Amino acid sequence: MSRLWSANVHTLTPYVPGEQPKVENLIKLNTNESPYPPSPKVLEAIEQAAKSLRLYPDPVSAKLKQTLADYHQLTSDQIFVGNGSDEVLAHVFAAFFKQDLPLYFPDLTYSFYPVYAKLFEIETVTVELNAKFEIDPNDYQSPAGGVIFANPNAPTGHLLGLDAVRQIARQQPDCAVVVDEAYIDFGGQSAVALVNEFPNVLVVRTYSKSRALAGSRVGYAMGNSELIEGLNRVKDSFNSYPIDRLAEAAAVASVEDNDYFEACCEKVIAQREWLAAELSKLDFTTLPSFANFVLTEHATFDAKTIATKLRDQHIIVRYLGAARIENHLRISVGDEAQNQALINALSHIVQG
Numbered sequence: 001m002s003r004l005w006s007a008n009v010h011t012l013t014p015y016v017p018g019e020q021p022k023v024e025n026l027i028k029l030n031t032n033e034s035p036y037p038p039s040p041k042v043l044e045a046i047e048q049a050a051k052s053l054r055l056y057p058d059p060v061s062a063k064l065k066q067t068l069a070d071y072h073q074l075t076s077d078q079i080f081v082g083n084g085s086d087e088v089l090a091h092v093f094a095a096f097f098k099q100d101l102p103l104y105f106p107d108l109t110y111s112f113y114p115v116y117a118k119l120f121e122i123e124t125v126t127v128e129l130n131a132k133f134e135i136d137p138n139d140y141q142s143p144a145g146g147v148i149f150a151n152p153n154a155p156t157g158h159l160l161g162l163d164a165v166r167q168i169a170r171q172q173p174d175c176a177v178v179v180d181e182a183y184i185d186f187g188g189q190s191a192v193a194l195v196n197e198f199p200n201v202l203v204v205r206t207y208s209k210s211r212a213l214a215g216s217r218v219g220y221a222m223g224n225s226e227l228i229e230g231l232n233r234v235k236d237s238f239n240s241y242p243i244d245r246l247a248e249a250a251a252v253a254s255v256e257d258n259d260y261f262e263a264c265c266e267k268v269i270a271q272r273e274w275l276a277a278e279l280s281k282l283d284f285t286t287l288p289s290f291a292n293f294v295l296t297e298h299a300t301f302d303a304k305t306i307a308t309k310l311r312d313q314h315i316i317v318r319y320l321g322a323a324r325i326e327n328h329l330r331i332s333v334g335d336e337a338q339n340q341a342l343i344n345a346l347s348h349i350v351q352g
């Protein structure tokens with residue numbers, strides 16, 4: 001508390017990111033990073049780019065935008081890039097959601113949304129997921145100042161089909177409908193297909209999960225060029241250079257090495273299915289997931305106790321403790337060895 005703070009700062013409840021412990025040989029399954037390294041071509045591109053660090057980066061990241069436009073079969077003016085999708089999302093809130101009507105989002109979704117809403121003084125309505133922890137598009141029919149949800153949703157892993165996303169976009173023609181696709185590469189159908197059909201649909205992506213570049217901070221948005229222009233106006237009123245030279249080079253190279261990327265996604269998907277099957281043998285109930293994590297609950301053991309016991313064995317998972325999922329753990333899908341170690345540790349915990 002300080003009398004020097006602006007009034008709004010007193011009201012903020014900042015987001016708390018998952019822990020990044022400074023412990024070696026940790027099995028880190030708490031923040032949905034990729035268990036695999038980025039492509040060797042990405043590392044080469046970073047080394048090349050490092051030679052020009054004396055110079056400012058391209059303020060409009062033209063090469064990255066063109067690379068992403070080609071990859072998604074859009075035009076460059078339909079792409080916005082930012083310093084991680086968190087920054088892209090912050091600009092989305094600033095650019096579109098401060099309206100006379102409230103912003104709608106699910107009760108269980110990415111917990112940064114209510115944080116941005118407070119920062120930008122945006123009124124919100126939270127809509128309960130149904131009993132199966134799914135978004136029901138029929139719950140998004142009231143006139144809104146904006147709609148945002150993650151798809152696949154986090155922390156549930158539930159995937160909303162393209163027809164349901166289309167229904168929400170159609171129900172809300174007068175506000176931005178933002179689909180946060182942080183996990184779409186793990187088996188979902190993207191709403192990018194709706195961008196040319198609906199001028200109000202904005203799709204947000206990140207390099208942090210499927211592209212194994214959480215440490216580099218690159219995110220982007222795709223939508224109608226007028227939405228993108230709105231985001232550019234906010235960005236150029238905030239930071240001219242959100243994407244540094246190393247980040248842009250890495251992001252371009254990642255898209256260029258598509259085979260490597262796809263192979264990593266396939267490995268994660270296969271490991272996710274293995275993990276869910278093994279958890280089930282240990283009496284865990286796991287929600288069907290289209291992401292690189294699972295949300296799981298044990299029949300008798302308390303989630304917080306399990307998390308603490310795993311931690312004693314240097315395995316870190318996420319206990320969120322949010323309403324409705326007080327007894328669930330969110331576990332990022334690791335590589336084969338990590339997942340096997342997790343299952344071994346869990347079987348000792350729950351079977352003694």
Ligand SMILES: *Cc1c(COP(=O)(O)O)cnc(C)c1O
Nearest residue numbers: 084085086110150182206208219
């Ligand atoms: C991880 C995550 C983000 C943030 O991604 P960054 O690009 O690392 O900022 C955004 N939305 C959801 C749903 C996420 O899970």
